[in-house]
Amino acid sequence: MRAPRSRTAVRGPYAKLVVSMCSAVLTAMLSSCSADLPVQRESQQADGHVLTGRYSIVCVIHGDGDYVYHDNDGSEYAADEKALAAVQQVAQRNPRADVFVFHQRPRSHVLFLFPLRDGDFYYYRDGKLVTELSYWRDQEQSRFDAEVELYRRFREDNLGEMMNVFLYCGHEIPEAGGVGYDASYPDRSFTVHDLAGRLEDFTRDSTRFDLVVLSTCFGGTPHTIGTLGPFARYIIASPDNLHLSYFDLHSLERLDVSVPGGDVLALAKQFAQHAFDRLTGDVQTAVSVAVYDVERTRDFVRSVRGMYDHALTTVSGETQASITTMEHCDCADIPAYVLPAINEGVDVFYRPARFGRLKHKQSHSGWECWRERAPRGAGSQITGGAGK
Amino acid sequence: MKGTNMRSRRIYGAIVMMCVLALTAFAGGKGELQKYFSNAAAKVKATDDPSEKRAILTNSFQTMSKALDMVQQSPSISKEDGVRIDLVKATLQEKQDELAGMNGYVRVPDAQLNAFSHYVVQDMEQADQMITISLVTLLLVIILIVLIV
Secondary structure, eight states: OHHHHHHHHHHSTTHHHHHHHHHHHHHHHHHHTOTTOOOSSOOOOOOSOOOOOSEEEEEEEEOSSOOEEEOTTOOEEEHHHHHHHHHHHHHHTOTTEEEEEEEEOOOOEETTTEEOOOEEEEEEETTEEEEEEEEOOOSSSOOOHHHHHHHHHHOOSOGGGSEEEEEEESSOOOSSOOBTSSTTOTTOBOOHHHHHHHHHHHTTTSOOEEEEEEESTTOOOHHHHHHHGGGEEEEEEOSSOOOTTOOOOGGGTTHHHHSTTOOHHHHHHHHHHHHHHHHHHHOSSOEEEEEEEHHHHHHHHHHHHHHHHHHHHHHTSSHHHHHHHEEEEEGGGSGGGOOGGGGTTEEEEEEOOSSSTTTTOOOOOSOEEEEEOOOOSTTOSOOSOOOO | OHHHHHHHHHHHHHHHHHHHHHHHHHHHTHHHHHHHHHHHHHHHHHOOOHHHHHHHHHHHHHHHHHHHHHHHTOTTSOHHHHHHHHHHHHHHHHHHHHHHTOTTOOOOOGGGHHHHHHHHHHHHHHOHHHHHSOHHHHHHHHHHHHHHO
């Protein structure tokens, strides 16, 4: 079969041109398969003297899944692309920051055969793009090996003197199971424990992140905060659903002006308030943004760990049964969770959905739990408030 | 002979149409399903007549439910997808109930129908049952919706 096709090509009027173009394309594609040559588009060097950054932002954007959403005019957006644009703007508007952006994209191929790199990395220093390159994400376990390696290659040594922020944009990070989180790697799992391990890798010299922002659904659970807590001083997360337009990132621009004294809690509250205002203006579903002071939430997390883990075991048990029997809810709706420490260390910005069963729910404790699915039917629109 | 030719053409045409629909659906993936509700919201917004707005929304819920029913009956659907489809159907039923003011829900006021249509779009985009339904099942739903409409 090969010979006739080859002869036909050679006999064609533009045979040499076609052959040389194919060779060039194949060479380019094959060289892109090489694992030891990750740099596709190498750097634009920031000109002039590089100032020592006082802020460091590491941002991971998960784009390997279903991330399409529509605005009120019906326009369609890819959430990961929008998040990338937003964080690049943050990077450009921080004259005293190192910003590391990792965009995890779906796996794709040229001509169904030749794989393309499925991660993009951007490194900004003092508002200027220093390096932009494509890389291979982990092909087996999701260990962020490539991301951690790139981070270590470019980061400055004086992390301890900087305000360190970690930002994750993506779908709800599973607390157990986690298989299928990456659409391109359906057998691979990713859980909040995996993310905690990666935070440990990013902060290997025992420097905790000052602020971790989880721009995901259901990030504000006792388990998630407890698992990520050892690697963060403050965490911003949404205990309920979070619209795919994500948290607004404008509060992270010009950190040198907005938090000159390095007041992380003030920054966190300002960020949460701004994100909340923006979401409530655009979204009809519930909006919840919470700031967790990790040290102060420790007692509550420890107190409810047994109960929560028990519920989580049910959720992660037999898949079918858990889908039908368990659902998310405000922890304050479960009497056993309503402990004196439930409000300790949590600042909550909450507005219920404009419609639906919970439209009259006036407050949220800031903690999301699991419970048996409530029966639907008559009188199901909740009229009372709960929690903080 | 002529009848046989006509039947062959129809079968061939149906296969071609299915392939085109499948390719379109595959290209858009789950976004196609979200677009379905987004298009319904655009139609709701485009009319000033509240009863017409309600009819558009009701019709969109019923069409989706019908497509889900048909897909659920397919032997190729996994048990897990079947369970998730049940949950999506329950969510759609709740929205229908709220629109009509049934089963304990307060009827959505006429002045809030545009906002309600946006709520439906956003809620379905966020629904974890929707996100976790397999792509193959969703493609079937999309194709059926196109055929039903």
